[in-house]
Amino acid sequence: MSLVLFLLGAFLAGLLGLGRGSVRRYLVAGALGVLVVTPAFPLVGAVGYLSRETLGPTLLALLPFAPQLALVPLGGLLALALAHFGGRPAGLGGLLGGGLGFLALLTFLQGPAHLVRLKPVPGLMEGAVGLLALLPFLVLAFSQRKRTWLWLPLGLALALGSFLWLNSPQGHTYFPRMEGYYQLVLPAEPGAEEVLVAAYNQGLEDLNRVRQEIGLPPLKPIQDLSGLGEGRLPQEVAQAGYRLLQPQALGYGAVALLLFLGVMAGAGLWLLRNPGLLEAGDLRSGLVLAGVALSVFPAFDATEFDLGKLVKGWPFLVNFLDRAWPPNLAQPASGIYPLQSVASEMLLTVEIALVGTLLAALFALPTSFLAARNLTSKNPVLRLLFYLMRGFYNVDRGVDTLILALILVAAVGLGPFAGVLAMAIHSIADLGKLYSEAIENVDKGPIEALESVGASGSNVLRWAILPQVLPLFVSYTLYRFEINFRVSIVLGLVGAGGIGFFIKGAMDAGHYDQMVIGIIAIVLVVNLIDFASSWLRSRLV
Incomplete structure (x- = not known):
């Protein structure tokens, strides 16, 4: 699946390159997309005891656990830096950045499940909201340089006020999920997996009794984490701040990264072959393209877009049409x-x-x-x-x-x-x-x-x-x-x-x-x- 998504991104860049227009803009869009997805989009799933305890850590949050993932944003930075020079240097940057990032990501996504512990980062989301409040004032300050003295202090005051209020007990009363929302993923302590397996097997008898009452098949004892077929941790382990990291459970951030890395590599190949496929406004165009693409991925995820559900529900649709036709005009x-x-x-x-x-x-x-x-x-x-x-x-x-x-x-x-x-x-x-x-x-x-x-x-x-x-x-x-x-x-x-x-x-x-x-x-x-x-x-x- 990961390779298919990467090749799909490369094919898309190749298809766009057939128009003989600028290809560097797509390389820039891919690199910017990688840099935004790294701290913002969920990469894989990490489950606990209850479904509401499921988390989607970002690539940035996973760096303490998997440092090799740093090659992904570094590849984006490399591609973006060399894109400034244009021609074959830009192509080389796109190919190397996309290829190295893909290999690092693929190695992680194909790994087994891991027991990890979470460490909240206090104030991070509150600070991000404050920076978002500052952004319009920065735009006004740069666009109206004569009034920078007005817009910049107003923006700083609003950003600081927003951060202090959101980070206060009153702010957490109105926005409780913001407190400690961003959590780093750290390796579990040595021996934690054995404790998890023992706790799981110890409570298995009571769990199977409940499952039997509701008509579910019993579960068998496990020897390691791979035996957790349903992917749920014991309640005590989850409450202690542990999660079961599942690299195979791709979040929409992983899908976005694989596509962006593929676009970078595909655009890089085009520029190596034809260095003249660039224009002066590629940075601005790439920024717009990246913004559009970045808004699409979370939208599809939030709306639970899944064509598989339509395939499963097709018999019910056929049954509905059978009952609706022919029309009953009168009785x-x-x-x-x-x-x-x-x-x-x-x-x-x-x-x-x-x-x-x-x-x-x-x-x-x-x-x-x-x-x-x-x-x-x-x-x-x-x-x-x-x-x-x-x-x-x-x-x-x-x-x-x-x-x-x-x-x-x-x-x-x-x-x-x-x-x-x-x-x-x-x-x-x-x-x-x-x-x-x-x-x-x-x-x-x-x-x-x-x-x-x-x-x-x-x-x-x-x-x-x-x-x-x-x-x-x-x-x-x-x-x-x-x-x-x-x-x-x-x-x-x-x-x-x-x-x-x-x-x-x-x-x-x-x-x-x-x-x-x-x-x-x-x-x-x-x-x-x-x-x-x-x-x-x-x-x-």
Whole structure:
């Protein structure tokens, strides 16, 4: 698996090199990725007694236990340093850095399980948060050199204050997991493995009795750590600060490192073969590429992305489709008419979206003029209203329609009224922002011409601004109606009425052959609204 990931990274770099563009940027991205993954991403798994005691130590945390892993970040530094010279020196740095780092990592990942002990590093995570708070102020200080005297002290004060508060008992009350979160992995004391094996075998009889009661097969005594098939330590050993380090249990940090090292080696080979594949802005481009890639790996892990689960669940999906087809359009003998219900609820869904969009447009139209920067810059009172309206838009857009619907359902009860209110409240901010940006981008020529002849503000608005923005207002409103129709389907799932409410009721009752009628109706109406609004926009805009 490790070799496959490394070769995949090298193949990716080779594939990108076929475009004959700069390859050095990918080498830089790989090296920067290695340097960030080393202290930040979990490399392998380390388990305790309970599943919540499972840890994912980073490569930096594993250095006291496996010093040879230092070759991985050193390889990244070597590649990054030689990348500055370009050409074959950069290629050699990428090949050597990627190859040596891969060999060191592969040696560790293929090793056996080890008993290790943990040593928390107090204040490390609190300091990291403080540095993150300082970063924006450093950017401001370097970009606005005349105000460095202002931004730098403010940033240092905020960083120090954040660190002191987070590292205090009050900070640990609000963020308890931050205290001692980063833990170094140290070798266990001599003889600790024998103590672990003895403690495990001693409690095996009681453990097997419990397993027998819940229908699980009994476990056998072990001679060494390799016998821990389920990979769990005895409770006493785990509570003493020990963990079972499992190099074969790859974390997403190991996957990222193997890919980055492969990209470094592949890009290095390309530069050795063709030293001219570089550009002046490779450092900046590599930094951007590394940032994008580094954000992807933890996102996939956090969302538990696993195509294997879909493969395992495929029979259940097939069974669901079998029960949903053919659609049950009517049951006259039982007095059940699903098709008629779908038609009624679909009409209600369209009406919810229509009323919600109309109310939002009515409120967004006048307020958008107060949120336009070019119309409020000359008057202090209007300038204050501008900030208030922009603040309201930002707060309103930050609260999702579904959350508003849940609150309003509790306030006014189940039904379409809650959905209409939620949709209107949220859409005011979306439409208002679009309307105000359209106003800010109007042509200033007609405005200045009317102002030069002494026209009043209302006449300027009527004859210079509205003719330019009304077509855009219509387009934005129609587009918002399309979005609100889709949103109203989801609102029905929380009791706001419409076709979503019908689908949820059919699913809860197990009537999948009725639910599929609603899904088909949604697809048809969505396409109908899309074509109708596109035709209408082409006529009006």
